[in-house]
Amino acid sequence: MTPAILQELLASADIRLNGSNPWDIQVKDARWFERVWREKNLGLGESYMDGWWECAQLDEMFYRLLRCGLERQVRGSLRYLLSYLPGVLFNLQSRLRSRIIARHHYDLGNDLFLAFLDDYQQYSCGYFEKTDDLHRAQLDKLALIAGKLQLSNSDHVLDIGCGWGGLARYVATQYGCQVTAVNISREQLHYARERCDGLPVHFRDCDYRSIDGRFDKIVSVGMFEHVGLKNYRTFIEVAHRSLKDEGIFLLQTIGSNISQRGCDPWVVKYIFPNGMLPSPAQIGKAAEGCFVIEDWHNLGPHYDKTLMAWNRNFQQAWPALKDRYDERFKRMWEYYLLSSAGAFRARSIQVWQIVMTKHGSGRAQPACRI
Numbered sequence: 405m406t407p408a409i410l411q412e413l414l415a416s417a418d419i420r421l422n423g424s425n426p427w428d429i430q431v432k433d434a435r436w437f438e439r440v441w442r443e444k445n446l447g448l449g450e451s452y453m454d455g456w457w458e459c460a461q462l463d464e465m466f467y468r469l470l471r472c473g474l475e476r477q478v479r480g481s482l483r484y485l486l487s488y489l490p491g492v493l494f495n496l497q498s499r500l501r502s503r504i505i506a507r508h509h510y511d512l513g514n515d516l517f518l519a520f521l522d523d524y525q526q527y528s529c530g531y532f533e534k535t536d537d538l539h540r541a542q543l544d545k546l547a548l549i550a551g552k553l554q555l556s557n558s559d560h561v562l563d564i565g566c567g568w569g570g571l572a573r574y575v576a577t578q579y580g581c582q583v584t585a586v587n588i589s590r591e592q593l594h595y596a597r598e599r600c601d602g603l604p605v606h607f608r609d610c611d612y613r614s615i616d617g618r619f620d621k622i623v624s625v626g627m628f629e630h631v632g633l634k635n636y637r638t639f640i641e642v643a644h645r646s647l648k649d650e651g652i653f654l655l656q657t658i659g660s661n662i663s664q665r666g667c668d669p670w671v672v673k674y675i676f677p678n679g680m681l682p683s684p685a686q687i688g689k690a691a692e693g694c695f696v697i698e699d700w701h702n703l704g705p706h707y708d709k710t711l712m713a714w715n716r717n718f719q720q721a722w723p724a725l726k727d728r729y730d731e732r733f734k735r736m737w738e739y740y741l742l743s744s745a746g747a748f749r750a751r752s753i754q755v756w757q758i759v760m761t762k763h764g765s766g767r768a769q770p771a772c773r774i
Contacts, residue, residue, distance in 0.1 A: 463742040514591055519721035530709070538710070562646055568596050652761055659756055
């Protein structure tokens with residue numbers, strides 16, 4: 405593959421090699437051309453980590469690349485297609501494999517995540533409806549969730565995949581709810597237990613498939629992306645059996661516009677092992693016969709703003725982090741945050757809040773939009 409061919413493809417997205425625009429790619433190593441053509445998404449990400457190319461505005465470069473569909477034009481090599489095969493043949497998110505994501509990503513170190521997240525440690529999309537401030541946007545997101553769940557001080561809430569306990573702490577302090585919060589990241593749980601000390605919040609270190617008990621309300625934010633296609637129905641059935649008949653279930657998840665059986669090879673290798681983004685069709689099929697879908701709210705554009713705010717915080721915090729994380733890690737992390745921002749900006753991926761009630765319960769429709 406010659407540089408001229410790749411240059412022509414990128415030009416269709418208004419991206420120039422060694423051009424003057426901040427979204428143009430500056431090639432530092434001539435081996436980059438062959439590597440990207442041979443390894444596609446994985447080669448593009450790894451070569452950035454290795455310093456083979458630079459871009460002043462990675463987010464805008466990815467926005468332009470994805471907006472014009474360039475990624476679809478360069479897919480198709482056997483090696484690229486084979487990267488999706490394990491997710492088709494095997495259950496990569498089984499009970500035995502469930503802690504891989506915790507060890508690889510969420511247990512990297514609380515110092516890293518707390519350096520760029522808000523005061524409630526929300527590692528999910530904020531709600532920038534009336535603010536440009538990350539902390540305010542995350543508080544507004546928590547309030548949005550609480551409103552859709554119609555929380556009261558008599559509710560026992562189940563939080564599946566509770567992160568650092570910010571949502572559990574919020575609903576316990578603001579609404580007086582009792583909370584059972586489930587997670588498999590020991591680093592997150594250690595921090596969450598300290599932050600929620602003295603509150604009616606009980607944390608459990610267990611896989612979602614081991615949940616027992618019945619709850620008035622159930623919420624799961626940013627965890628369904630780790631469930632996997634072969635387990636979507638199982639997850640929904642767990643929520644169904646755990647929810648009281650008059651209860652409300654809110655699922656927030658990043659999603660794909662089309663049904664897929666795998667995820668971007670670079671993301672799977674470096675960020676979220678065995679991750680998979682569900683489509684509306686896959687979620688609908690999993691929920692069929694268990695839940696009535698009451699509301700489906702797309703917050704995708706808000707995630708662009710969230711990721712850009714996280715990257716600004718990460719860059720500012722880097723001097724305090726660099727003794728523990730090397731320069732290659734820094735490039736990996738900024739590539740992850742900014743490429744994701746570009747993907748949301750291009751509307752290639754979405755994030756949804758889906759409100760559900762039990763099918764067949766005859767429950768009155770909850771007032772989801774407030």
